[in-house]
Amino acid sequence: MSSPTCYHCGDPVRDEILYDEKSFCCKGCKTVYEIFSTHDLASYYEMQQAPGASPKVSNGKFDYLSNDLIVEKLLEFRDEKTGIVSLYIPHIHCSSCIWILENLYKLQPGINASQVDFPKKNVRITFDIKKTSLKELVEFLNLIGYEPYISLDDSEAGKKLIDRSIIYKLGVSGFAFGNVMFLSFPEYFEVSEFWLDQYKGLFRWLMFAFSLPVVFYVSKDYFISAYKGLRAKILNIDVPLALGIVVLFARSTLEIIFDWGTGFFDSLTGLIFFLTLGKFFQQKTYNFLSFERDYKSYFPIGITRILPSGQEDSIHVHEIKKGDKILIRNEELIPVDGILLNGNGRIDYSFVTGEASAVTKNPGDKLFAGGKQVSGSIEMEALKSVSQSYLTKLWSNSIFQKNKEHAFTRLIDHISKYFTIVLLLIAFSAAAYWMFYDVSIAINVFTAVLIIACPCALAMSTPFTLGNMLRIFGNKKFYLKNAGVIEQLAKANAVIFDKTGTITSNKKSSINYEGILLSPDEERLLKTTLRSSNHPLSRTLYELLAEYDIVPLDAYCETVGQGITASHKESTIKVGSPAFVGESLGTTSLNTAVHISSNDQYKGKFIFYNEYREGVSKVFKDLEELYSLSIISGDNEGEKERLKELLPAKTHFMFNQKPKDKLKYISSLQEKGMTTIMVGDGLNDAGALAQSDVGIAVSENVNVFSPACDAILDASKFDKLYQFIKASKSSVNVIKVSIVLSFLYNIVGLYFAVTAQLSPIIAAVLMPLSSISIIIFATLCTNLIGRKIK
The missing domain is CATH 3.30.70.100 (Alpha-Beta Plaits)
Known part of the structure; x- marks a missing residue:
C-alpha cells in the first residue's frame, strides 16, 4: 500500500495525525484545516488537491x-x-x-x-x-x-530572487547542453576507432550525468505544475512538456543501460535550455513593460506649491521635494505624505481604504498620500517626494474596478481548455502509427508533437500587444488604467463630451463682470473662496483676482454642479448658478456665467467667453463617420449656435444637465446596446465617467485624480483623441493577426512533427522562437501604430 499524503500540503505522512477522517503530516497542517473548515472555507481544497504549504513555526521570528x-x-x-x-x-x-x-x-x-x-x-x-x-x-x-x-x-528583494533563479537555471542548462553536444560529436561524425573502441561508455554516461541537473533542477517547475494540474484534474500546458521530457530521459537512459544507442540527451538538454531561454526573454519583456508602466507614465497632475514669498507656483507632482509647502484645494488629491499646516482638514481616504467617511485633521496632524480633501483648501508640508508607482497603484485599486469583459482573454481561455487534450490525442495517435514502422521514430514523433505545439504564442499575443500600447500611449500623454481599456476603446460606437473644461480651454477664456461692483473685502473673500475650488471656471476666475490677499475661511461648502458657499467672520458669499445664489430675475444671459451674492444680496455675474481647444473641429469631424456624438453640459444654451458652426451637424446637444442627468443619458445609450466613451473634466462628471464603458478625464495641469475614470488625457493632446481611438482599433487587429499566425504555426509545426520530419531538438528551438516571434511581431506593429500618432 502506498503511504498516505497530507490532506493540506500533500507531503508524505510519517507520524500520521487523523482528524475529520483525513490524514495530516503535522499539527500545523491540521490547525490550518481546522481554521478553514471553521470559517466555511473548506472549498479551498476543492479547487486543487493539497494546495497548501506546511506552516513553519516562527519561534519569535517576527x-x-x-x-x-x-x-x-x-x-x-x-x-x-x-x-x-x-x-x-x-x-x-x-x-x-x-x-x-x-x-x-x-x-x-x-x-x-x-x-x-x-x-x-x-x-x-x-x-x-x-x-x-x-x-x-x-x-x-x-x-x-x-x-x-x-x-x-x-x-523588491523577493522579486529579484526569482529573476536570479531563472538565470541560474539558464546557466546550468546551457552548460549541460554545450557539453552534451560536444560529447555527441564522435557519434555525429561516426569516428569508429575512437568512439566505439575506447570511450563510448564513458561519454554516454557523462552525457547522462550532465542531463541529471537539467531534468531534476532546471525543469522541475514543469513537473510541479503538471503534477498539480493532474491532481486537480486539469490538463494544463505543462503536462505535455513534462511528458515529453520524461519520455526523452527514460528512453535515453534505457539506451545507454542496455547499450542500444547513445540516446537523445542532446535533444533533451537542448529542449530544456531553449524552453528556459524563452521563459527568460518572456520575463524580461514583462519586466520592461512593467517598468515603463510604473516609472515613465507620469500622470499630467499638477500641484500648487507655495513659495517662501507667499506666491503660488504650479508644478508637476513629481517635482515635489521634502519640505515643500503645498496647497491642496477642495476635492484635490494629497499626492505625498505630509503635515497639515493650515486649514480645516476633512480627508476622504476612500481611494486608499475603500471607506468613504471623511476624517477630521487638525494642524500638526500627519496626512497620507492618496487622501482627498473635501472641505475647502488646506496647506501642508511634504515629508517626502512623490512615488509615482504608488499613484498608479491607487488608481488601479480593485475597489474601483469595473467588471468589463475582455473578449480576447475569454477566447484564449476557452481555447486553452481544449488545447492540451487535442495535443495529447494527436501525439499518442501519431506515436501509435509510427510504432508499426520504427520505435525510435515513434518516440521522436511523440516528443516532437508534444514540444512543437504550444499555446504560449497564442496566450502572449494579447498581453504583449496591449501592454506595449499602454506604454506607447503613456509616452504620448494618454494614460490608461489597464490594458482592457484598449479593447473597450476599439469597440466603442458613441462618444459623449462635457463642455466646460473639456472641449473648452480654461487658460484662454475672457471674462466680463456685470452687476454691482464688489467691495475690496468682498473681492478678497471671493478670491479665497475660489482658491479652494477645483472647478475650471473657479480656477479661471481665481487668476483674475490675483492681486488680493488670502483670508482664512471660517466655513466652506461646495455643492457639486451648483455652487460654493463660504464665510469669513460676519461675511458670507455664494458663488454658482442663479438659483443657488438666490437670483431668478435678470439672469437670462445665454453665455456661461458665474453668479455672486454677498450676505444674501445678489451682486452680479462674471460672464465667460469660451475659447475652444485647438483641433476640436477636426476631432469631431474625424469621429462623426463612425461614432454617435453628443455634447452634454451643465451650462445654458448660450454657446449652442457657436458649437453648431464648429461641430458636425449630427452632433446631439444637451444643456442645463445636472451630474445625475449625465449619468442617466449614458445609461440610456447603453440600454440601446451602444458602447460609450465619456470625455469629461473628472469633477462634475464622475458619475458619468464611472457609468460609461470608457471614462476619459481631460487634465489641464490640475490635481484631478479620480478612480471613476479609465483614462487620463493630457489637455495638450486633446486633438489626438481620434488617433488614440484609431490606434486602439489597430491594436485589436494586431491581436487578431497574431492569433491567426499562432494557429498557422501550430498547424504547420504539427504537420512536420506527425510526419517524422521534425526532430525533438529542432522542435525545442522552434517552440520558444514562436513565442519570441509573436512578441517581436506585436512590438513592431504596435510601435508602427504609435508612430502614426503625430
Missing part, C-alpha cells in the same frame, strides 16, 4: 514587528483605525492561493480586505489596527502557510 519605527516603514498607510501593508509572499503559486488570500477577511476579523498581484506574488492587505497588529497579521499568514518575505532595505 518579534521585530512590535517595533513602531519598523512598522511605520512597512505600512503604506496608517490612521487611527486602518492600516495598509503590501507583502511579498513567495509561496503564491496557483488559483487556490489567490482564492484563500483574497478571503482572509473571513478568517481574521481584523482584516478588512486583501488583493493579490499574482505575477509579483504580492498581497496588499487593509486591516483594522485596533483589532490586529502587523505582527499578528504576519504570524497568521505564517500559520496558514503563507510566510511573507520582509525586507526593510529593498521591497
Whole structure:
C-alpha cells in the first residue's frame, strides 16, 4: 500500500495525525484545516488537491514587528483605525492561493480586505489596527502557510530572487547542453576507432550525468505544475512538456543501460535550455513593460506649491521635494505624505481604504498620500517626494474596478481548455502509427508533437500587444488604467463630451463682470473662496483676482454642479448658478456665467467667453463617420449656435444637465446596446465617467485624480483623441493577426512533427522562437501604430 499524503500540503505522512477522517503530516497542517473548515472555507481544497504549504513555526521570528519605527516603514498607510501593508509572499503559486488570500477577511476579523498581484506574488492587505497588529497579521499568514518575505532595505528583494533563479537555471542548462553536444560529436561524425573502441561508455554516461541537473533542477517547475494540474484534474500546458521530457530521459537512459544507442540527451538538454531561454526573454519583456508602466507614465497632475514669498507656483507632482509647502484645494488629491499646516482638514481616504467617511485633521496632524480633501483648501508640508508607482497603484485599486469583459482573454481561455487534450490525442495517435514502422521514430514523433505545439504564442499575443500600447500611449500623454481599456476603446460606437473644461480651454477664456461692483473685502473673500475650488471656471476666475490677499475661511461648502458657499467672520458669499445664489430675475444671459451674492444680496455675474481647444473641429469631424456624438453640459444654451458652426451637424446637444442627468443619458445609450466613451473634466462628471464603458478625464495641469475614470488625457493632446481611438482599433487587429499566425504555426509545426520530419531538438528551438516571434511581431506593429500618432 502506498503511504498516505497530507490532506493540506500533500507531503508524505510519517507520524500520521487523523482528524475529520483525513490524514495530516503535522499539527500545523491540521490547525490550518481546522481554521478553514471553521470559517466555511473548506472549498479551498476543492479547487486543487493539497494546495497548501506546511506552516513553519516562527519561534519569535517576527518579534521585530512590535517595533513602531519598523512598522511605520512597512505600512503604506496608517490612521487611527486602518492600516495598509503590501507583502511579498513567495509561496503564491496557483488559483487556490489567490482564492484563500483574497478571503482572509473571513478568517481574521481584523482584516478588512486583501488583493493579490499574482505575477509579483504580492498581497496588499487593509486591516483594522485596533483589532490586529502587523505582527499578528504576519504570524497568521505564517500559520496558514503563507510566510511573507520582509525586507526593510529593498521591497523588491523577493522579486529579484526569482529573476536570479531563472538565470541560474539558464546557466546550468546551457552548460549541460554545450557539453552534451560536444560529447555527441564522435557519434555525429561516426569516428569508429575512437568512439566505439575506447570511450563510448564513458561519454554516454557523462552525457547522462550532465542531463541529471537539467531534468531534476532546471525543469522541475514543469513537473510541479503538471503534477498539480493532474491532481486537480486539469490538463494544463505543462503536462505535455513534462511528458515529453520524461519520455526523452527514460528512453535515453534505457539506451545507454542496455547499450542500444547513445540516446537523445542532446535533444533533451537542448529542449530544456531553449524552453528556459524563452521563459527568460518572456520575463524580461514583462519586466520592461512593467517598468515603463510604473516609472515613465507620469500622470499630467499638477500641484500648487507655495513659495517662501507667499506666491503660488504650479508644478508637476513629481517635482515635489521634502519640505515643500503645498496647497491642496477642495476635492484635490494629497499626492505625498505630509503635515497639515493650515486649514480645516476633512480627508476622504476612500481611494486608499475603500471607506468613504471623511476624517477630521487638525494642524500638526500627519496626512497620507492618496487622501482627498473635501472641505475647502488646506496647506501642508511634504515629508517626502512623490512615488509615482504608488499613484498608479491607487488608481488601479480593485475597489474601483469595473467588471468589463475582455473578449480576447475569454477566447484564449476557452481555447486553452481544449488545447492540451487535442495535443495529447494527436501525439499518442501519431506515436501509435509510427510504432508499426520504427520505435525510435515513434518516440521522436511523440516528443516532437508534444514540444512543437504550444499555446504560449497564442496566450502572449494579447498581453504583449496591449501592454506595449499602454506604454506607447503613456509616452504620448494618454494614460490608461489597464490594458482592457484598449479593447473597450476599439469597440466603442458613441462618444459623449462635457463642455466646460473639456472641449473648452480654461487658460484662454475672457471674462466680463456685470452687476454691482464688489467691495475690496468682498473681492478678497471671493478670491479665497475660489482658491479652494477645483472647478475650471473657479480656477479661471481665481487668476483674475490675483492681486488680493488670502483670508482664512471660517466655513466652506461646495455643492457639486451648483455652487460654493463660504464665510469669513460676519461675511458670507455664494458663488454658482442663479438659483443657488438666490437670483431668478435678470439672469437670462445665454453665455456661461458665474453668479455672486454677498450676505444674501445678489451682486452680479462674471460672464465667460469660451475659447475652444485647438483641433476640436477636426476631432469631431474625424469621429462623426463612425461614432454617435453628443455634447452634454451643465451650462445654458448660450454657446449652442457657436458649437453648431464648429461641430458636425449630427452632433446631439444637451444643456442645463445636472451630474445625475449625465449619468442617466449614458445609461440610456447603453440600454440601446451602444458602447460609450465619456470625455469629461473628472469633477462634475464622475458619475458619468464611472457609468460609461470608457471614462476619459481631460487634465489641464490640475490635481484631478479620480478612480471613476479609465483614462487620463493630457489637455495638450486633446486633438489626438481620434488617433488614440484609431490606434486602439489597430491594436485589436494586431491581436487578431497574431492569433491567426499562432494557429498557422501550430498547424504547420504539427504537420512536420506527425510526419517524422521534425526532430525533438529542432522542435525545442522552434517552440520558444514562436513565442519570441509573436512578441517581436506585436512590438513592431504596435510601435508602427504609435508612430502614426503625430
